[in-house]
Structures are given as structure tokens and as C-alpha cells.
Amino acid sequence: MCDTCGCSDGGVRITAATHTVEFEQDVLAKNDELASHVRAHLRALDVFAVNLMSSPGSGKTTLVERTIRALDLPFAVVEGDQETLLDAERIKATGAPVVQINTGAGCHLDASMLHRALHSLSPARGSVLFVENVGNLVCPALFDLGEAARVVILSVTEGPGKPLKYPHMFSSTDLVLLNKVDLLPYLDFDLDAFRRNLTAVNPAAATIDVSARTGAGVAEWCEWVETTARRTLPV
Amino acid sequence: MHEMSITQSVVDAIVTRLGDATVKSVRLEIGRLSGVVPDSLRFCFDVLCTGTSLEGARLDIDEPPGRARCRDCGAEFGIDDFILLCPCSSANVEVLAGKQLRIHSVEVA
Numbered sequence: 001m002c003d004t005c006g007c008s009d010g011g012v013r014i015t016a017a018t019h020t021v022e023f024e025q026d027v028l029a030k031n032d033e034l035a036s037h038v039r040a041h042l043r044a045l046d047v048f049a050v051n052l053m054s055s056p057g058s059g060k061t062t063l064v065e066r067t068i069r070a071l072d073l074p075f076a077v078v079e080g081d082q083e084t085l086l087d088a089e090r091i092k093a094t095g096a097p098v099v100q101i102n103t104g105a106g107c108h109l110d111a112s113m114l115h116r117a118l119h120s121l122s123p124a125r126g127s128v129l130f131v132e133n134v135g136n137l138v139c140p141a142l143f144d145l146g147e148a149a150r151v152v153i154l155s156v157t158e159g160p161g162k163p164l165k166y167p168h169m170f171s172s173t174d175l176v177l178l179n180k181v182d183l184l185p186y187l188d189f190d191l192d193a194f195r196r197n198l199t200a201v202n203p204a205a206a207t208i209d210v211s212a213r214t215g216a217g218v219a220e221w222c223e224w225v226e227t228t229a230r231r232t233l234p235v
Numbered sequence: 236m237h238e239m240s241i242t243q244s245v246v247d248a249i250v251t252r253l254g255d256a257t258v259k260s261v262r263l264e265i266g267r268l269s270g271v272v273p274d275s276l277r278f279c280f281d282v283l284c285t286g287t288s289l290e291g292a293r294l295d296i297d298e299p300p301g302r303a304r305c306r307d308c309g310a311e312f313g314i315d316d317f318i319l320l321c322p323c324s325s326a327n328v329e330v331l332a333g334k335q336l337r338i339h340s341v342e343v344a
Contacts, residue, residue, distance in 0.1 A: 023252070023338040027244050027263070108237055139237035142270050163332050167317030168270040201317045203326040 034111035038146025048229035051147035054096040056135030058155040061165035069142040104131035108139035137166040155180040160194035182211040242279035257344040262292040268333035301333025
């Protein structure tokens with residue numbers, strides 16, 4: 001019954017007209033735009049940025065500490081963790097400038113977080129910037145931060161199947177550092193199976209065996225950093 | 236769960252472009268190789284739309300399959316995971332489709 005004049009509505013259905021707006025827009029467009037801005041800014045400063053990604057406990061921070069002490073280059077570090085300043089304090093002890101990002105409930109860094117971090121870090125011209133992502137083999141893979149290179153660290157205690165289990169992470173990386181190789185004599189880690197699994201998802205990825213604890217392989221990793229920085233940055 | 240921030244990007248992009256126009260439905264394209272789980276995204280969508288101009292909007296998700304091309308033999312073939320191997324057994328393979336993560340269109344009242 002019509003409230004206005006009391007007539008019957010006679011079952012008439014009235015549907016509000018809708019119209020469709022074509023978007024054709026990448027969901028991550030905003031992140032990717034900001035990542036491009038970060039990348040251009042870092043290039044202009046001759047800063048070589050590496051996005052370090054891994055599971056929690058793979059040895060990222062130990063490797064960063066050792067690399068800073070091994071290479072005679074200016075470094076700057078951005079630490080990403082859900083909580084605490086623990087890793088930033090370790091890096092601070094090396095003398096390198098460091099900024100800690102705490103993501104709270106967040107499981108990855110994105111370009112806007114790195115952008116804000118860089119405003120307070122101001123890395124020196126010609127430095128190597130290590131961005132230690134939140135320990136997680138899933139979410140960080142999807143977010144471009146504006147880095148020049150991606151490096152995944154896998155420790156041998158995690159097993160050789162990880163490239164197949166986390167293909168997004170391993171297919172998007174330039175290099176895999178196989179860490180904690182000093183533990184190999186005590187484990188059943190199958191090196192050949194690991195390399196086969198990595199090749200299956202990313203035939204182009206390089207690998208270096210390292211032990212951040214003993215220093216084995218660190219010279220080769222440092223050489224990769226220097227060579228890749230030279231190749232990436234304008235002369 | 237990265238689906239939460241992915242979904243927030245979707246809501247933000249739509250609100251930025253359409254202001255407070257009432258959104259009736261959203262069509263997304265989530266490629267099978269995109270690394271995003273449609274079911275998780277649906278869950279996040281309902282949560283994040285509450286209190287916005289998208290509240291109550293229907294979410295339609297197209298899931299285009301993956302396609303790849305072999306750089307060695309030139310063959311094109313379908314893929315549904317990241318084990319990129321051409322039937323000719325070459326792993327020198329380029330992904331052509333399936334990684335897209337796009338807002339296709341939005342229906343507005």
C-alpha cells in the first residue's frame with residue numbers, strides 16, 4: 001500500500017538504475033607508483049637497495065651484521081619486524097645507520113613504509129641499503145618496495161622443499177643465499193634436491209652457500225653485492 | 236595475511252575515484268598465479284567495506300588461468316602453478332598471463 005495516496009502498488013518492481021564504471025586498474029597501482037618513486041630516488045643517490053626476505057630465524061640479521069663488517073662500503077639498514085627494536089639495536093652496534101619499522105599486525109613491508117623510513121634514514125650517497133623484510137615466505141613477495149635486487153635467505157634447517165612450497169617468493173628473487181651450511185653435517189638436507197626445486201620455479205636465480213655464523217661463503221656474497229651494485233647503478 | 240592490505244587497496248582505489256557514490260558491485264580479476272586467495276579476499280572485503288560507500292556491495296571475482304610461452308621452442312601453453320616447464324622440457328619459460336590483480340569494473344547506483 002502506497003503511503004502517499006493509499007493506492008495498491010500492483011506488484012510493480014522499481015529498480016534503481018545503475019551504471020558500470022570501467023576501472024581496468026591494477027590493485028597494487030598505488031604501491032607500485034610509490035615503489036617507482038623510491039627506486040628513482042635511490043638511483044639518483046647511487047644507493048643500491050636489496051630487499052632481504054626469508055622465514056623468521058633464517059639468519060638475516062646475522063648476515064647483515066657480518067656483511068657490514070666485511071665490506072668497506074657505507075651501509076644503511078631498514079629493519080622490518082612486527083614488534084621490538086631488537087634487530088635495530090644489533091645493527092646499531094655495527095655503526096651503520098638503521099631505522100626500525102614495526103608493522104604491528106602487518107606481515108610484510110610495503111613501498112609506503114620504506115618511503116617513510118627513508119625520510120628518517122637518509123642513506124649516504126653510494127651506500128648499500130639492506131631492507132630486512134618481515135620474516136615471512138608468503139606476503140612480502142607481492143610488494144615491490146623500490147629495491148634494485150631481491151635476495152631470499154633459506155637456512156638449511158628449513159628443508160629443501162621450500163622453493164616448491166613458497167613459489168611466489170622463490171620465483172621473484174634474483175639470488176638465494178643458502179645459510180647455516182655449517183650445520184649440513186648434522187642434517188639430512190639434500191643439496192641437489194634444493195637446487196632442483198629452485199630451478200623448477202626460478203631457473204634464473206643464482207645461489208650462494210653461506211654460513212653467517214662461521215663466515216663461510218660470505219666473501220662470495222660480498223662480491224655479489226659489489227658486482228650487482230655496480231651493474232645496477234649508473235656509472 | 237596480505238589479502239587484508241590488498242583488499243584495503245581495492246576499497247581505497249574505488250573510494251578515491253568514485254567518492255561517496257553507492258557501490259552495488261565490484262568485479263575483480265585475480266589471476267591463478269597472482270598469489271592472492273579469492274576466499275580470503277572475500278572475507279576481507281566484507282570486513283573492510285563496512286561503514287564505507289561499498290557496504291553491502293557484491294564482489295565478483297574472475298580467475299583467469301595462467302599462460303606461458305617457451306623461449307626455446309616458442310610453444311604457448313596453460314599453467315596452473317609456478318613449476319614452469321614447457322612440454323619440450325625447457326624451463327626457459329615466460330609467464331604471459333595469470334599474475335594479474337586488477338579492478339575490472341565497479342557498478343554504481
